[in-house]
Amino acid sequence: MGLQTLDLKQRSATTTPSPQAKSNVTEVAKLIDVSKCIGCKACQVACSEWNDLKEEIGFNHGTYDNPRDLTENSWTVMRFSEVEMKEGEEARLEWLIRKDGCMHCADPGCLKACPAPGAIVQYANGIVDFNQESCIGCGNCITGCPFNVPRISQKDSKAYKCSLCSDRVSVGLEPACVKTCPTGAISFGSKEDMTDLAEERVVDLVERGYKTAGLYDPKGVGGTHVMYVLKHADQPMLYAGLPADPSVAFSVELWKGGLKPLALLGMGAAMLGGLLHYLKVGPNDADAEEKEKEAS
Amino acid sequence: MSTSIQRYTERERMNHWVIAILFFLAGLSGLAFFHPSMYWLTNLFGGGAWTRILHPFLGVLMFMSFFGLMTKLWHHNKITDADKKWLAAVSENLTGHEEGLQDVGRYNGGQKVLFWVTVVCTFLLLVTGVMFWQPWFADSFPIGLRRIAAPLHALSAAVLILGTIVHIYAAIWIKGSIRAMSRGTVSAAWARKHHPAWYREMTRNS
Structure with a gap:
C-alpha cells in the first residue's frame, strides 16, 4: 500500500516502469545542521509519537546515546561523539551530536537489494x-x-526505518522531527532550497573559524534527501562513523546487476542446448546398437 | 544377452531421490528471490514470507542428504588419466563417438567434474546461506562478509542449477541410465559401451 497521493520513481524487484504520470513533483530534503543541535532528543520523542512507536526501556550503557542504536521502534537516534580537535598546539574537546537515521539516498542500496516487489x-x-x-x-x-x-x-x-514522515509530507506537512526541533537545527523543504540554506550556513561557519565546514550530500549514492551541515565536513567519520564516501557495495551491485539475468539466460540456454543436442546427435542407446549388430 | 549389472544400491537410490526432491524445492524457492521475474514462484510455497522461512530449512536438509550420498561416492570420483583423456576428447564424447577413445571406469571425466562442481557448490551454498539466514544467524556475521556471502550464494546456486541441467540431460540422452537410479541396474551393453573398465571389474569374478 504505497501512498496514493505520491507517485513512484522506483519500486523494488520490479522490472517494468513504476507509475510516474504524477512526476511533476519537487524533490524534498531534510537538512540537519549538526552545529545547531543540542542533543535534547526531542526529535526522537516526536518520531515515536507521530509514528506510534514505543521503544522498550533499556539500560544505561555509560553513554548519552539512548537508545543505544537504531531499532525497529527507534527510527532516529542521537549519536554522541567526544572528539579532541587539534588547534595548533592545543587540543579542544568537542561534543559532536549527530541525528542518525535513514538518509533517503537518491540511489538506494536497500531498494536495489530487496527481492520483494514493492516492499x-x-x-x-x-x-x-x-x-x-x-x-x-x-x-x-x-x-x-x-x-x-x-x-x-x-x-x-519485518524491516523498519525512518519514512521521512511520508504520510505527513504527502499532505503538505513537515516531518515530525522537523516540527519539534527547539533550536531549528532541522529544516525541511525542497532539495534545492535546503542546499541553498546549507550553503549560507556553511559560509557563516567558515567565517566563525570552522574552516572545514561543509554540506554532507554524498555523491556515491547519488546524493541524499537527508543532508547534514557538518563543522568538520572533511572528516565525517568523526560523527559516530558517518561514512566519508558511502556507496552501495560493489558485490551487491554485481549481485543485483548483470549477474542474475545472465545466469537466467544461461539456464535457459542450457535447456535449449540440451534439446538441440538431442535433435542433432540423437539418443545414445547402447542396447539398441548391440541389437542392431546382432541382427546384421 | 540382457544381463543386468547392479550399479546403485537401494539406499543410494533412495538417497538420490531425496536429494533430487529437496534440490527442486530449495531451488524453486531460491529462484523466487533470484530475479524479480521469478518471484511468482513464492506462490508455490505460500507467499513471500513463507518462502523466505522455508528456503533455508530445505537447503540444510538438501545439504544433509547430499552429504550422505557424497561420502559414498567420493572415492569413485578421483580424477585419473582416463578422465583427462575423456575431458580432452570432450566433443567426440558428447557426439556419441566415445568408443575406443578412453577406458572409462565407474564414472567418466565429465561425471567426475560435475561431481566436484556439485560438492563445491553445495558446501558454498550452506556456508554462505547460514551467513544471511534471518532471523537467527545473520546478525552474528559482519556486514562486509554478508555482502560477499549473498552474491556468492546466488552464484553457487546458478552453477549448481546449470550443472544439474547437464546431469538431467545426460540421463535423458544416454538411454538406459535412468534405470540405474530407479531400479538400480544397467544392461551389460550399457556398461560395455559407456564404462568398459567398470564392466570388466564387475564381471571379472562371474
Whole structure:
C-alpha cells in the first residue's frame, strides 16, 4: 500500500516502469545542521509519537546515546561523539551530536537489494519508504544499505526505518522531527532550497573559524534527501562513523546487476542446448546398437 | 544377452531421490528471490514470507542428504588419466563417438567434474546461506562478509542449477541410465559401451 497521493520513481524487484504520470513533483530534503543541535532528543520523542512507536526501556550503557542504536521502534537516534580537535598546539574537546537515521539516498542500496516487489519504494519526491505488508524479512535491505539503517523486528520479521514522515509530507506537512526541533537545527523543504540554506550556513561557519565546514550530500549514492551541515565536513567519520564516501557495495551491485539475468539466460540456454543436442546427435542407446549388430 | 549389472544400491537410490526432491524445492524457492521475474514462484510455497522461512530449512536438509550420498561416492570420483583423456576428447564424447577413445571406469571425466562442481557448490551454498539466514544467524556475521556471502550464494546456486541441467540431460540422452537410479541396474551393453573398465571389474569374478 504505497501512498496514493505520491507517485513512484522506483519500486523494488520490479522490472517494468513504476507509475510516474504524477512526476511533476519537487524533490524534498531534510537538512540537519549538526552545529545547531543540542542533543535534547526531542526529535526522537516526536518520531515515536507521530509514528506510534514505543521503544522498550533499556539500560544505561555509560553513554548519552539512548537508545543505544537504531531499532525497529527507534527510527532516529542521537549519536554522541567526544572528539579532541587539534588547534595548533592545543587540543579542544568537542561534543559532536549527530541525528542518525535513514538518509533517503537518491540511489538506494536497500531498494536495489530487496527481492520483494514493492516492499521498498522511492516516491517521486525522493523519499524511500518501506511497505511492511510486502516485506518478507530476508534482510537484503541491510546488506544493501551503506549507512547501516534498516532494522528487522524480532516480533514480526519485518524491516523498519525512518519514512521521512511520508504520510505527513504527502499532505503538505513537515516531518515530525522537523516540527519539534527547539533550536531549528532541522529544516525541511525542497532539495534545492535546503542546499541553498546549507550553503549560507556553511559560509557563516567558515567565517566563525570552522574552516572545514561543509554540506554532507554524498555523491556515491547519488546524493541524499537527508543532508547534514557538518563543522568538520572533511572528516565525517568523526560523527559516530558517518561514512566519508558511502556507496552501495560493489558485490551487491554485481549481485543485483548483470549477474542474475545472465545466469537466467544461461539456464535457459542450457535447456535449449540440451534439446538441440538431442535433435542433432540423437539418443545414445547402447542396447539398441548391440541389437542392431546382432541382427546384421 | 540382457544381463543386468547392479550399479546403485537401494539406499543410494533412495538417497538420490531425496536429494533430487529437496534440490527442486530449495531451488524453486531460491529462484523466487533470484530475479524479480521469478518471484511468482513464492506462490508455490505460500507467499513471500513463507518462502523466505522455508528456503533455508530445505537447503540444510538438501545439504544433509547430499552429504550422505557424497561420502559414498567420493572415492569413485578421483580424477585419473582416463578422465583427462575423456575431458580432452570432450566433443567426440558428447557426439556419441566415445568408443575406443578412453577406458572409462565407474564414472567418466565429465561425471567426475560435475561431481566436484556439485560438492563445491553445495558446501558454498550452506556456508554462505547460514551467513544471511534471518532471523537467527545473520546478525552474528559482519556486514562486509554478508555482502560477499549473498552474491556468492546466488552464484553457487546458478552453477549448481546449470550443472544439474547437464546431469538431467545426460540421463535423458544416454538411454538406459535412468534405470540405474530407479531400479538400480544397467544392461551389460550399457556398461560395455559407456564404462568398459567398470564392466570388466564387475564381471571379472562371474
